[in-house]
Amino acid sequence: MHVWNGLDEVPEDFGPSVVTIGNFDGVHRGHAAVLRRIVDLAHGSDARAVAVTFDPHPLQVHQPGSAPELITGLADRTELLAGTGLDAVLVLEYTLDLARQTPEQFVVECLARGLRARTVVVGHDVRFGRDNSGTMETMVALGREHGFDVVPVDDVGQAPGADGPGADRWSSTLVRELLAAGRVDEAAAVLGRDHRVRGTVVHGDARGRELGFPTANLGDVVGMVPADGVYAGRLVRPGRLARGEADAVLPAAVSIGTNPTFDGDERRVEAYVLDRTDLDLYDEEVVLELVQRLRPTVRFDGIDPLVAQMHADVALARAVLGRAGNA
Known part of the structure; x- marks a missing residue:
């Protein structure tokens, strides 16, 4: 798996690709299930599977006093992402300049030009671009304009003992709560390791x-x-x-x-x-x-x-x- 620390490291002839975007902290079972779907989708259409992630975590830049403690460092995160079968991970340094990009600037520079995306897979609640102004509807509209499809994806799975279909879904937040309580065996059930x-x-x-x-x-x-x-x-x-x-x-x-x-x-x-x-x-x-x-x-x-x-x-x-x- 290739790890690129910035768009300037992506080969000019790279693509086409199926791309997803996220922090992927902990690379828990929900992340892994979605990423494996992306790998299957990409390899079934003669494309490359790519995850775009950020370092540091955006909240460490915008709200350093209240940012969550990260479950994994970047080295472990990329190693765990490699285990899902991805072809590449693009690590973008998260800065205020990156945060000021309009949704269209981010889509054009990163997804369309940088990764030559054919398909972009994101959650229904995706937010991107300046002031988180980009939404799923924005991504779909920009995809039509710049030549890629958008596939929405739901959260996958829920934690053991969850009460109800939406309760305690597999999430980085849940893992942090379990670790803070010392319940590492229960955290392992969510992480898958x-x-x-x-x-x-x-x-x-x-x-x-x-x-x-x-x-x-x-x-x-x-x-x-x-x-x-x-x-x-x-x-x-x-x-x-x-x-x-x-x-x-x-x-x-x-x-x-x-x-x-x-x-x-x-x-x-x-x-x-x-x-x-x-x-x-x-x-x-x-x-x-x-x-x-x-x-x-x-x-x-x-x-x-x-x-x-x-x-x-x-x-x-x-x-x-x-x-x-x-x-």
């Missing part, structure tokens, strides 16, 4: 090593960090995974929180790879996949009860991952 965060392993306080549980501390974490607590999960080493090397995916117990037993005030994400004390992960980029929350973060009255609980956490993480076929 375990939630992941990414970061580079940095030096910490080395307390875990002193207690017999050396941890990989993540710095510059990308992806929404769920509620504080201890989780069963996996530590993935993308470089090794791409090369097919050993120790690329490792079962882990993940701690998220401030280490209240030691009066910590900095929120951290750290992972103990089960039964391994020989790994040197410093300065390596890793991905943590979170399978299930085991317990909330609590303060212990001393080292001995903390260590006893850590042994219990590891045993429980091993059992949970074993049931999931990961330990």
Whole structure:
């Protein structure tokens, strides 16, 4: 799959294409179902399937104080989009200049000229162009003028336990709510996979090593960090995974929180790879996949009860991952 960071990277001879537009945060099951339809539509008509997305999220530009926390960073988003079978993703830098484009300017420059769209697939509630003035009706009218069809698409699916046909549809908002509550297993049901965060392993306080549980501390974490607590999960080493090397995916117990037993005030994400004390992960980029929350973060009255609980956490993480076929 091609990833283009701007219209200037799109080949001049690219097209024709079937295009959809969206933020696709999390690339949840609803996104994936729609994108697979686009791939089928494109490949059934000798065209290319393309998703147009934005970085940063538009609300981070227009309302930075109230913008949603992103479920996935751009690297994970494009990787997940590739998994749907798309031929290309066009990442547009979202700026105030882009936001000031009229609906027609956006359609002409991006869809008609840039991607040579034959078909544009969008939701009924699509909004685009200056002040979100472009609507579905606008897109249809511009399609007639500039040579592409417009196919409306409905939201796909709903969350487990939803009450009624429109309740709790698969959405990025729902995923954020579940992660904020630590319900990563329920979030996985909407995402279609375990939630992941990414970061580079940095030096910490080395307390875990002193207690017999050396941890990989993540710095510059990308992806929404769920509620504080201890989780069963996996530590993935993308470089090794791409090369097919050993120790690329490792079962882990993940701690998220401030280490209240030691009066910590900095929120951290750290992972103990089960039964391994020989790994040197410093300065390596890793991905943590979170399978299930085991317990909330609590303060212990001393080292001995903390260590006893850590042994219990590891045993429980091993059992949970074993049931999931990961330990």
